[in-house]
Amino acid sequence: MVVTLKEKDILRMYVKRIAPDTIFYFMAIVLITVFYQLSTKKSVEVIYPYSIAITIYFIWMCIRYVSYRSFYQSLSRMEKNCAYEGRFTKEDEIAINRAFNQIHREYLQMIRSMESDEEERRRFLSAWIHSMKTPVTVESLIIQRASRGELEEKTAMKDITLENDKLLSSLDMVLNIMRLQEFAKDYVPEEFDLADEINQIINNNKRLFIYSKVFPKVINECGGASSKVLSDRKWNRHMLDQIISNAVKYSKEEGEAKNVTFRLTKEGKKTVLYVEDEGIGMEETDLPRVFEPFFTGENGRNGRNASGIGLYFCKEISEHIQCQLSIESSIAAGTKVKIIYRNYPSNVFN
Structure with missing residues (x-):
């Protein structure tokens, strides 16, 4: 005013x-x-x-x-x-003018940042709602085919359940992305052993590994060094769950067993986790954009049911919990995800 x-x-x-x-x-x-x-x-x-x-x-x-x-x-x-x-000619007036201009610039910058975030959120939700039309449409088609007797009831129920699982998974992911906007309210840093945490996450996803015939391997190269890290356990699990989901989805093949390797190591005082799969890999040209929202690349266009949200979600979490996330991949050679935990206890408490 x-x-x-x-x-x-x-x-x-x-x-x-x-x-x-x-x-x-x-x-x-x-x-x-x-x-x-x-x-x-x-x-x-x-x-x-x-x-x-x-x-x-x-x-x-x-x-x-x-x-x-x-x-x-x-x-x-x-x-x-x-x-x-x-x-302004006097020193006190000039000082007031400078302070006023500085506050005004910061205020305008804050408004532009809020407008940019709101626009990004609006585009994200619009794109997500549009992507959710696909499983709903598929479910409608399955119901129509089943009602005409073209599809067995058992098969129809199985297909509808799969599409419904996709909807629930995507909805849960988007809700978590929205929670990231208020991350400070839900951030609880704690010290935990990353090796034990990986074993627990693998155990929680055991059905996914077994049914997909993709089997986990854990290699701890930390030696006598501690694999404890300081991070938020809940958000770290969300990130690793999504990475595991991607590794399994792009690795499973009919009649062939594959592995997903979790390798823990140290780089100086930092704890590093590598998650390597034996899947189809990604085009080199896709790598610079894999963390963009709704970018699916060649794999998405080749019918792998990619939503383009997963890696974007992982990147957002990694930035909030102060981890460094990167990906290496090539066609038919699998994908390697590297996570560097920078908030390690030796840096914080010593």
């Missing part, structure tokens, strides 16, 4: 500001006069010097008022136009 100061408002504020100075000024003149008369015991003409003092004071106050008025007019113009630099 822009407040425009009128002339009388500026004058009223100025009078209030100089009132104490005026009182002390004339009290000082009176006291000096009284002191002089008492000390000399002579009668002194005061009307003429008082008139000169009042005239000089009035002229000086008028000059100050012009400067005061110019200052507030400049502030009013700056409220209307952030590009207006103002005409």
Whole structure:
């Protein structure tokens, strides 16, 4: 809201500001006069010097008022136009102008950032809602075929369950992405052993591994060094669950067993986790964009039911829990995901 100061408002504020100075000024003149008369015991003409003092004071106050008025007019113009630099001459006015401009720039930057985040969120939700139309459409087609007797009821139920699982998985992922917007409220850093955590995550996903005929291998190369890290256990699990889901989905083949290898090692004082699969791999040209939302690449176009959300979700989590996430891959040679845990206890507590 822009407040425009009128002339009388500026004058009223100025009078209030100089009132104490005026009182002390004339009290000082009176006291000096009284002191002089008492000390000399002579009668002194005061009307003429008082008139000169009042005239000089009035002229000086008028000059100050012009400067005061110019200052507030400049502030009013700056409220209307952030590009207006103002005409400030005194050091305190220049300092106020600089502070005002700095606050204004930070405010505008914050607004642009919020608008950008809101636009990104809107585009993300729009794209996600559009992508969710596919499994709903597939379910509708399955129901139509089953009702016409073209599909057995058992097969139809199995297919509908698969599509429904996709919907639930995608919905859960998007809800978690939305929670990332308020990450500070749900961030609980704790120290835990990453090797034990990987074994627990593998155990939680054992049915996925068994049914897909993709089997996990854990290699701990930390030796005698500790594999403990400082991170948020819940969000770290969300990230690793999605990486495992991708590794299994792009590795499983009919009649052929594959492996997903979890390799723990140390790089200096940092704990590093490699997750390597034996899947179909990715095109080299796709790698720079794999963390973009809804980017599916060649694998998505070749019918692998890629949503384009998973790796984007992982990247967002890694940035929030201060891990460094990167991917190496090539066609028919599998994919290697590298996670560097930078918030390790030895750096924080020692």
